[in-house]
Amino acid sequence: MRGGLWQLGQSITRRLAQADKKAITRRYFASEADLKKTVLYDFHIAHGGKMVPFAGWSMPIQYKDSIMDSTINCREYGSLFDVSHMCGLSLNGKDCIPFLEKLVIADVAGLAPGTGTLTVFTNEKGGAIDDSVITKVTDDHIYLVVNAGCRDKDLAHIEEHMKSFKAKGGQVSWHIHDERSLLALQGPLAAPVLQHLTKEDLSKIYFGEFRMLDINGSHCFLTRTGYTGEDGFEISVPSDNAVDLAKAILDKSEGKVRLTGLGARDSLRLEAGLCLYGNDMEQHTTPVEAGLTWAIGKRRKAEGGFLGAEVILKQLAEGPKIRRVGFSSSGPPPRSHSEIQDEKGTNIGEITSGGFSPCLKKNIAMGYVNSGYHKAGTKVKLVVRGKAYDGVVTKMPFVPTKYYKPS
């Protein structure tokens, strides 16, 4: 019972096995005093936040509400998350698009200015270095957000490629937005509440779209995106204005939008069928295996030209050997590393994330199975503490997503 015992920690445990041990030691053995704090740290404490170390940061796992109540409140009303530990980055310069296209699977050139997409940074073997939401602000400005736990390796990877790109005459530079904080406002009240704080007509900004605009008196980057499956926004705000903005959002919602921690964030993203990098996607998993084929641009499928394209395009042609799928099950909730068996008890894969769904009131999970066992309705056994329980391959998202798209 020592400590918070939280599932997300498993992602880090898992990463430890493969990543550079030295870097990890530096980051994760840090004492609590060494943990980085977002500008909202005191605000979290004042609101009853239970702080836990996460990827080198002290972050709230939950506030006064239970994870169950927090998860349900997000889907019913709304949630405000501090996600300032994530790393916002701008790429500038006339060649920033061809530069980024070398590193990711998205058709960045094909994005309309002011729109974005989920993408994957790949390595030379076609494996995932990280997932990221990227936005083409203009033809010479890309804005992207990468995972906190991947910050150092992502920046090193980008920097290395930027050096050789520039040496060949390419024009690109970067700016890491450490002067900004990041808030995620999610749920059905996200838009009506935020509308009180800006003159821009939010009904004209659809899922995946981006604007620079004034919110609550400060210059913000707004992306209509999130990690819950609900409609909502990620707001990059100057750090000096972050606490005021958080207060204003809670205030305008009349208490219905609640501060929500990493615990409910994990339940919400699992219900929405979204990958957690480090659990559901790793260095050795390709976007095709992870079910993110849709994120490989059409032109990119034809032309390749990104790291690991040969491996990925071959998998596209032949079909991947393993695939990420969803499960629902009886018995105790399966967790990361639970074995997946066919009905005869033969190993066919492994769970990468799992838990009890607060909204569906049943166990949900995702994991990788050998191709052939991936069809919805396939009966499987999920092994928890040595006992096999009945499970079935289930279509994701488990809870329908409510992204704001033009009708």
Added chain:
Amino acid sequence: MATRLLWASKAASYLRISVFHRAFSSVVKDLKYADSHEWVKVDGNSATVGITDHAQDHLGDVVYVELPEVGTAVKQGDSFGAVESVKATSDINSPVSGKVVEVNEELNNSPALVNSSPYEKGWIIKVDISNVGELKNLKDSDEYKKFCEEEDAKH
């Protein structure tokens, strides 16, 4: 109850995950307590076992309790089952040695009784104690309360 081995050995030590606590949870005077946060109520050779208010509060919403079969032998300090919450999996260790004579079947349908009534309706097993002498290894309510305060203060 102890963290799953995976946790105890890897994540907990690597991460030193900790939780700031809102307020101290309740203890019940006449019970005995294990360091791993189980309580036991002893009546002659008969013992009722559950997890403490402190434990349920740390775990959060309990969604599944894995119960042993009636007749299973349990040993002081050894795991006999598990509690699953939305955020974590935790082993339950037996505070006494003996044989399981009854399990709380109510928990199959209502695992959240462990949260709402940790010392009453949320009891987990009843044990026929084989070695009453082992009870001296357990804490009384004052000692346990102090132990929890110290443990929380460390984080």
